[in-house]
Amino acid sequence: MSAANLPAASDDVMIRITDLHKHYAKLHALKGVSLTVKRGEVLFVIGPSGCGKSTLLRCINLLEEPAAGTVAVGEDVIHFGPGHRMPSGGVLAKYRTQIGMVFQQFDLFPHMTAIQNVMEGPVTVKGIRRKQAFTLARELLKKVGLSEKENNYPRNLSGGQAQRVAIARALAMQPRVMLFDEVTSALDPELVGEVLGVMFQLAEEGTTMVVVTHEMAFASEVADRIVFMDAGQIVEEGTADDVLLQPRNPRLQSFLARFHHNMGTAPS
Secondary structure, three states: OOEEEOOOOOOOEEEEEEEEEEEEOOEEEEEEEEEEEEOOOEEEEEOOOOOOHHHHHHHHOOOOOOOEEEEEEOOEEEEEOOOOOOOOHHHHHHHHOOEEEEOOOOOOOOOOOHHHHHHHHHHHOOOOOHHHHHHHHHHHHHHOOOHHHOOOOHHHOOHHHHHHHHHHHHHOOOOOEEEEEOOOOOOOHHHHHHHHHHHHHHHHOOOOEEEEOOOHHHHHHHOOEEEEEEOOEEEEEEOHHHHHHOOOOHHHHHHHHOOHHHOOOOOO
16 A cells, blocks of 8 residues: 555645556456546536446545556545555545445445434544534434434435435545435435435535436536546546536437436526
8 A cells, every 4th residue: 555645736636536447357447537626626427337437436435446546535645556555454444534425325224223323433433422423413414304313213214314314424424525426326206306405505515525426407506527437438527518518529428318308407
């Protein structure tokens, strides 16, 4: 590993990915991906299934080990490739505390109530006292509109409610960056809006976010910038208007064609 406390290229840059490669056996999932995310920026990553979007998020959070390249979050710069190896133990745990990640499947602890799920990380990972963690968890459940559900177990929550608990759980670690990986794709259509509403609020508050999604109307309303990935590479990027309304790449044009009839506005 090389996890060095080196400054990112600019104090304004929160995430910097440089020439990132990832392989799964013979599949070259990421082919030299480079991008930056500024502090407070909301970056959306779109593209067809299997293009590398989720792999990119998992590499940022080091749930996957890149084959080569550099991942930097804040002041932590980690190099991969010959002569470097994956961080482990306390170094890896410390790195991950900077990053909140919400997945397609919420994966709440089934034997814990909503508030216990939100408390768990601050208590076990950060060593926060339970009383303080309880207060924080209660505030976050209120933030996501679930104060009345704090004592419910996951089995008694709807999919949208469980996903909002998962967002509160990620926020409880007080991360510098939030990653969202297709967080509405497993939800019934009528439950999508309540989750997007929470994400919209976070964006309005200036949270640094990287969002993988197929919710194009939401992206058009919320994104500061959008990147389109295809076959493990970023092939187009720009503002929401540039990418969604004036696409230049033929693959992007084809990808967006199925969504244009459904473009609307995000929840407010």
